[in-house]
């Protein structure tokens with residue numbers, strides 16, 4: 001891509017939970033957008049979206065829709081990325097893909113700008129945005145990894161419904177109302193829309209995100225394992241994850257236990273986190289200060305708190321990591337990658 005002052009941008013999935021935030025983030029961060037092209041399914045073609053105060057007509061995402069596009073931000077599901085990303089690349093676009101379609105391909109950089117920005121130079125047309133739970137964990141663990149190394153991570157997540165898309169947001173809203181009103185509920189979306197069984201999400205916790213693999217882990221849990229190792233470029237890290245959907249609209253929370261390679265000093269860990277880019281330390285027990293999803297929602301940063309040394313393992317560290325899954329976990333990270341591309345020209 002040549003150096004320009006303005007870039008033509010397509011958002012694939014512009015009507016979705018992440019797509020909408022991509023529009024908002026491009027606008028808020030004043031990304032140098034020339035032509036703007038919102039794309040979605042044929043169902044939405046012809047509808048209007050507003051971007052930078054102007055109304056745009058949504059077009060159907062077809063190969064020709066990428067003609068003249070510099071950056072194509074995809075968030076319409078893995079199958080759409082598989083179908084259309086190469087069409088966008090063939091037409092000269094750089095694809096920033098929010099789905100899991102290409103993340104683990106060796107030739108595709110998997111990028112969290114605060115962690116491994118240097119990888120973007122290796123792209124061959126597609127750059128992958130990592131899984132939302134992995135992004136926030138990486139943002140918080142990178143300074144610890146750099147200072148002490150990491151041997152092992154045990155993570156349990158408490159994930160917001162927005163990670164499963166707009167329909168899941170609506171399901172939680174409607175179901176909460178129905179249960180409070182004593183009306184029978186009819187779960188249709190969560191935990192996984194395409195699977196036969198659906199469960200109550202309001203006032204519940206569901207230990208399934210994405211489908212299960214043969215090894216007993218869910219695909220979401222395996223994303224955290226595999227993507228962590230790829231992003232840090234360290235196959236020696238042992239990761240075990242349990243991913244749980246909870247009735248929160250925005251903001252994933254994570255209980256993370258880390259065993260470092262070298263001994264750490266807790267005060268030093270605090271100061272490393274305080275100076276880390278994109279990270280805010282909120283950790284004051286006297287004042288009852290710790291990160292919560294309700295505070296992280298709609299914010300760019302990843303919040304870390306409840307820092308404490310394990311009682312038994314000399315290099316064991318516990319923490320609580322919270323971030324807006326739709327922003328840093330998806331839309332913001334994608335826009336930051338596009339910004340990096342522009343800066344690196």
Ligand code: A2P
Nearest residue numbers: 013014015016017040041043044061076165166
């Ligand atoms: P549409 O609204 O036209 O169905 P979410 O993650 O919130 O469920 O959003 C999914 C996004 O992916 C929506 O913008 C949706 O558009 C889009 N999408 C779904 N199927 C297709 C498709 N076949 N082609 C292009 N976009 C699609």
